[in-house]
Amino acid sequence: MAVATAAHGGYLPSKFHTSLPSPPKIAAQIKPKPTPRPLSPPPISISTNPAHVNLIHLRELYAVCNHSCHRFPTVDAAGIVEPVDELKLRTAVSHSSVVVSAFTKPEFLTAQSFTSAELTNFIGIGGDWIRKVAPVTPENGRLIGFGRAVSDLGLTASIYDVMVHPALQGRGIGRMIVERIIRMLTSRDIYDIAALCTENERLFFRACGFGDDILGSTTMMYTRSAASYSKNGQMVSAGRKLLLVPHPRELTK
Template sequence: MEIVRNITTTPPLFISTNPSHVKLNQLTHLFFSSNFSSHRFPNLHYNGNQRVVEAVNVDKLRIALLHSSVVVSVFCKPSCCEREKGENETFSFGRELMERVVPVSESNGELVGFGRAVSDNGLTASIHDIVVLPSLQGLGIGRKIVRRILRVLIARDIYDIGALCSEKERLFFEACGFGDDILGSTAMMYTRAPPTLSHYNSQDVKHAGRMLLLVPQSRQPLSSSMTND
């Protein structure tokens, strides 16, 4: 016997604030599946017509997790992760029964959502890296992640909470209760590029990751008369 279920509501989830529940291989897979980079200004390349962000640096991600004040991970049954938006899922009766009987946990679930916050643990905090598996986006999972982060921070008596977001993410954070700073503050980013860069020849400037290095001109070889002295 088979039943057809239209998954248009949020599937059963397990939401954790335990950092040990986040495995780096699962998190990097989630980032890759979501075409998400933890870099604020990721390098881009194109695979056909699809714009692809650079892969996350696993070592840097590990350090970021270790120094995050709040880490929220969301798990659901793997069978719920394969759905296509607007389409039906077909389950066998036995599989459907197991889905209902066995609760979701970090051990039997798949990582489908993630978010974190950094804080001085006294006054301020900021939210970063909110990501949800594409096939489960639009079901409110991202808002659940943000609400859980806010709950933890407010419980620590931290209320000065910000989120650096792109214009694309603005509506999402507004739906989560964020708005323009009443003091009119403007977020500014350190650009690293030296202001006098235009005075140098382009051949003198080399890319090193996200940094620009000014490479000195190589010295001219010594003349034969000088080498014989």
């Protein structure tokens, strides 16, 4: 009888106490981790005037974002893409149907890690500090975001080169740029709008209202080289690429 009392009354020897499992936590006791709030963008200015684009600053933005205009860029051992050609970039911007740029004061690039509340306090520090940083304009701001679209101005358009300075990514600036591009295209009654993007950018464009092509179209890029080209045609050099000139017989097919 004494043994039964010891077993059920909690008088087990101390060496057995360590083997008893701890009581499981109930769901109410488990506190979920708070979801981090998205960082707010600093004061920015959005421009649709191509004249506001400083090509030197735009090339610097391409470089800091490691973004290439080419579908087959040359990449060095460190994973850095080749710089964009300034003359070709000037031509591309001038012939784009829509150009959208985002600007902020250079001071905010050093405050990119602040939360919205901290940023408000930061702006309020020091006498006329707020006068120095606001309002932001393309003239007194720094280019921190860019995007453009090419269109036939009647039926279709394609969006290219959407990028935001890495220090300010994740704050909704890229979405502002895409939304402004879409607004300008749809105001011209152009709704067939494509976005040429990588697999990593698909979620971003989905958040901007893009979806899979209902026609099931797949983007294909010209990749033929002189070695793989048929002898029945001619190959003409055109800068970085080779242009395929079909044989006269093929023109009748």
